[in-house]
Amino acid sequence: xxxxxxxxxxxxxxxxxxxxxxxxxxxxxxxxxxxxxxxxxxxxxxxxxxxxxxxxxxxxxxxxxxxxxxxxxxxxxxxxxxxxxxxxxxxxxxxxxxxxxxxxxxxxxxxxx
Amino acid sequence: xxxxxxxxxxxxxxxxxxxxxxxxxxxxxxxxxxxxxxxxxxxxxxxxxxxxxxxxxxxxxxxxxxxxxxxxxxxxxxxxxxxxxxxxxxxxxxxxxxxxxxxxxxxxxxxxxxx
Numbered sequence: 001x002x003x004x005x006x007x008x009x010x011x012x013x014x015x016x017x018x019x020x021x022x023x024x025x026x027x028x029x030x031x032x033x034x035x036x037x038x039x040x041x042x043x044x045x046x047x048x049x050x051x052x053x054x055x056x057x058x059x060x061x062x063x064x065x066x067x068x069x070x071x072x073x074x075x076x077x078x079x080x081x082x083x084x085x086x087x088x089x090x091x092x093x094x095x096x097x098x099x100x101x102x103x104x105x106x107x108x109x110x111x112x113x
Numbered sequence: 114x115x116x117x118x119x120x121x122x123x124x125x126x127x128x129x130x131x132x133x134x135x136x137x138x139x140x141x142x143x144x145x146x147x148x149x150x151x152x153x154x155x156x157x158x159x160x161x162x163x164x165x166x167x168x169x170x171x172x173x174x175x176x177x178x179x180x181x182x183x184x185x186x187x188x189x190x191x192x193x194x195x196x197x198x199x200x201x202x203x204x205x206x207x208x209x210x211x212x213x214x215x216x217x218x219x220x221x222x223x224x225x226x227x228x
Contacts (some may be wrong), residue, residue, distance in 0.1 A: 004156075008164075023164060033215060036208075040122065040220060040221075041220055042218040042219055042220040043157075043203070043216075044218075045215050045216075045220045048215055058215065059198050068127060090156060090157065092157075101147070101159060102159075102216055104156040104157040104158070105156055106155060106156045107155075107156050
């Protein structure tokens with residue numbers, strides 16, 4: 001079984017809809033991250049969490065919110081989706097004792113019409 | 114603040130030829146350095162990392178990278194590529210003791226290996 005899983009893997013939604021992307025991990029890591037990937041732009045950090053009570057904004061947090069329901073679960077929400085949020089979204093985890101090596105999920109491909 | 118520049122957005126190469134993917138970074142503090150690979154329709158996978166010590170780092174699938182502090186570079190190399198190496202490669206840095214603990218990525222280099 002994969003250590004970092006994301007659901008759904010693909011999602012099509014309409015402008016204005018609220019959607020949630022979910023991430024679960026079995027690696028026992030405290031730190032979790034959400035990134036988005038756009039062609040030619042690499043990965044950009046949306047939010048990160050160092051433990052259940054710690055949530056921090058990343059480079060591009062506007063239009064997104066997150067929830068850390070447990071050590072193993074970190075959800076990303078788009079309150080009112082817009083077309084320029086069409087992207088590939090990745091969840092990642094890390095262990096601070098391993099010099100910030102991050103482990104990535106398989107990604108969620110989101111299309112906002 | 115840190116930034117990462119991958120000098121080539123696309124690198125075409127023939128099978129069994131050597132390849133070098135270039136990465137330069139900018140940082141006012143010491144950093145850890147990483148290369149990740151993304152195969153088509155998959156997530157990112159760690160290829161190798163430099164933390165300290167020997168500047169030549171060996172990773173999976175025959176890749177290696179060399180840290181050059183004076184040139185602030187961390188170029189990735191492979192002496193003989195295979196078709197299966199076709200993927201996008203990302204260089205990333207993480208500052209020592211950074212409060213964010215996150216990675217700063219370059220924009221990626223697409224390696225296309227042709228028969």
